Amino acid sequence: MENQILVECFVPSINQSYDAILPMDKTxxxxxxxxxxxxxxxxxxxxxxxxxxxxxxxxxxKVYDINLTVKEQGLTNGSKLMLI
Numbered sequence: 001m002e003n004q005i006l007v008e009c010f011v012p013s014i015n016q017s018y019d020a021i022l023p024m025d026k027t028x029x030x031x032x033x034x035x036x037x038x039x040x041x042x043x044x045x046x047x048x049x050x051x052x053x054x055x056x057x058x059x060x061x062k063v064y065d066i067n068l069t070v071k072e073q074g075l076t077n078g079s080k081l082m083l084i
Contacts, residue, residue: 003023005070010019011043016047031055032053055083058081
């Protein structure tokens with residue numbers, strides 16, 4: 001489990017939170033694709049992602065760089081994210 005972290009991802013457009021396990025070596029761009037598809041399915045289609053979807057820190061609002069990996073962004077177990 002050292003190559004993965006457990007995070008909470010809040011989706012304000014549907015007012016729902018989801019727990020997700022993220023691989024540390026994937027870029028934020030790859031994570032965005034995985035989260036978007038998963039949340040679309042889990043929400044029963046309430047969340048519909050487009051190419052403008054962003055991943056940010058829920059507390060600070062900082063938008064993560066899509067070219068950096070999860071590890072490079074400094075995400076850790078328990079990080080609270082927001083999919084906007």
